[in-house]
Amino acid sequence: MSGIDRDITPDPRPSLIDRHLPNTPQVQRLLRREGRVHVFNDLETLKRVTQAIIAGGERTGIEDEDDDYERYGLYFSEPIGYIIRADGSQTPLY
DSSP, rough: HHHHHHSOOOOOOOOHHTSSSOHHHHHHHHHHHHSSEEESSSHHHHOOOOOOHHHEEEEEEETTTTTEEEEEOOSSOOOOEEEETTSOOEEEEE
């Protein structure tokens, strides 16, 4: 089955949103801590992707079994962002 067939609420905390937007302090912190970060092109793209995943995404697993944090994904034909690595390299994110 595709999509999320129950009511969900994406976490609205600005710090979690900002960690996926270009040139934010949260991205820099995450990059230093983890060595890579997934960044969307902009806030509008992040919102569009969120809605597309709710409508047609595939469950890819449970991120945190203690909290039942589920992860969903969806492939896009055009890049929606990029993966930045600590060495400065970037890879398109689909």
